[in-house]
Amino acid sequence: MEFEKKLKVTETNIPGLLVFDLPVHGDNRGWFKENWQKAKMTALGLPADIQWPIPLEESERSEADLRHPMLKDAKPMAPRRTLVTGANGQLGRAIRDYVQAHGLEGFEFTDIDEFDFSDPAAYAQIDWSLYGAIINAGAYTAVDKAQTPEGRTAAWKANAQGPALLAKTAIEHNLTLVHISSDYVFDGVTEVHDEDEAFAPLGVYGQAKAAGDIAVAMAPKHYILRSSWVIGDGHNFVKTMIALSDRVANPDEALEQVTVVDDQIGRLTFTQDMARAIFCLLDREAPYGTYDLTSSGDSVSWAVIAREVFAQANGNGQAVKPISTKEYFANATAPVSPRPTYSTLDLAKIEETGFEPSDWRDELHAYVAAARKGE
Template sequence: KANAQGPALLARVAKDHHITLVHVSSDYVFDGIQEEHSEDEPFAPLGVYGQTKAAGDIAVGNAPEHYILRSSWVIGEGHNFVKTMMMLSDKVADPEDKLDQVTVVDDQYGRLTFTSDMAGAIFHLLDTHAPYGTYNLTGSGTVKSWADIAREVFDLTNGNGSKVKPISTEQYFANATSPVSPRPTNSALDLTKITETGYTPANWEETLKTYVEKELG
C-alpha cells in the first residue's frame, strides 16, 4: 500500500492543486536483463516489491507536474549495506572474534546511490525547473558487484578486503526460510538524462571513501 496506493493518493492531490510531486523509485521495476537501464525501458519487475514500485511510478505519472527519480542500492544515514560491511570487517579483524571471512554475492551488478546525491539531484531539478518526467539517479563511475563493494569497504575499514569471499545469489539464499524479494542481476542505470540537465552525479567510489572515513571518525 505504501508503494502503490500511497503515491496514487498523492498524485491525485498534486493534480488537483497543481503541486509538483517528487517520487523516489527503484531499479526493482526492471528485470535486470539489460546491462544498463534507461528511463524509458518498459517495466518488468521480478517480484511483488518491484510490482508495487512500478504501480507507484505509473500513479505518479498521472500528476502533470512530477519528477520520478529512479535509484539503486541506496546508502544513507540509517542501517545499510556499507555499515554492515564495516561492522563485519571489524569482527574479522578482531583476533578474539571467531569470524574469519564473509561471503557476499558477486553476480549482481550496479552502482551505489547515496542519499546526499539524491537530495542534491532533487533540489537541482526543482530549482532549475527541469522538464518534468523520470530521471535515473545513482552515483556515477564503474559498475561493480556487491562483493566488489564489500571488498572496498573492508579495505577502507581495516585493510582486509581479501576476507570477502564471492558467492552466487542462488547459493547465498539456498537455506533461506522466509521469502526473498528477487533483485535484478543488472541494476546499473543510464545517467545521461540527469547529466543533460546540468547535474553531474558524484562518483560513488569517491563518496564511499568519504562516507567510511566519516563513520570511522
C-alpha cells in the same frame, strides 16, 4: 483592403484629463497600433514635458491610500510550502540536511506517525492551498519481507496506494510531486537501464514500486527519480560491511570470512547526491518526467563494494568471499525476493540538466572515513 483608425483626443470633465484614441493601421498583412507620436499629440494638447512621478504632496489620495504602507514597508507573501514525507528515513534525513545547509525556508518534514500518505483520511487534515510541492521520500523497502502475506499488503499500501493518493492531491491542487523509484521495477536482463525501458518487476516490492510510478506519472507536474543501492544515514549495506570487517579484525571473534554476492551488478546511490539532484531539478525547472539517478562510476558487484569497505576499514579486503545469489540464499527459510542481475541506470538524461553525479568510489571512501570517526 485597408483599414485606418485616426488619432483623436477627447476632453473630459476632469480638468487636465485628456483621453487619446491611438491610431490603428491595418491591411491584408495584419494590424499595428502607434503608441507615441510626439508632434501630433502635443499639437492636440498633450503637454510636451510631463513631470513624472507626481510628488506625493501634490497628489490626491484616498483614505485607503493614506493608510496603506509604503512599498518598502510591505511584507512580501511567504512562498508556498514544500512537504517532505518519509522525513526520518535515509533520504529524508539527507533532504533535511540540504535544506538546513542552504538556509531554505518553507519546508515541513513529516513521517508516518504524523502524516500517513497511504491513508486517504489523512489528507483532510492538511490545507493543501498553502503548498506548492511534495517530496515523497517515504517507502516500504523491506524487499524480502514484501514476499510475505503481511509484507505484500504493507508494500502495496506504501509504494502504490500512497503515491497514487499523492498524485491525486497534486493534480487537484496543482502541486509539483517528487517521487523516488527503484531499479527493482526492471527484470535486470538489460545491462544498462534508461528511462524508457518497459517495466518488468520480478518481485512484490518491484511490482508495487512500478504501480506507484505509473500513478505518479499521471500528475502533470512530477519528477520521478529512479535509484539503486541506496546508502545514507541509516541501516544499509555499507554499515553492515563495516561492522563485519570489524568482527573479522577482532581476534576475539571467530569470524574469518564473509560471503557476498558477486553476480548482481550496479552502482551505489548516496542520499546526499539524491538530495542535490532533487533540488537541481526543482531549482532549474527541468522538464517534468522520470530521471535515472545513481552515483557515477563503474558498475561492479556487491562483493567488489564489500572488498572496498573491508580494505578501508581494517585492511582485510581478502576476507570477502564472492558467492552467487543462488548459493547465498540456498539455506534461506524465509521468502526471498528475486533480484535484478543488472541494476546499472543510464545517467545521460539527468546529466543533460546540468547535474553532475558524484563518483561512487569517492563517496564510499568519504562515507567509510566518516563512519570510522563516528560521524
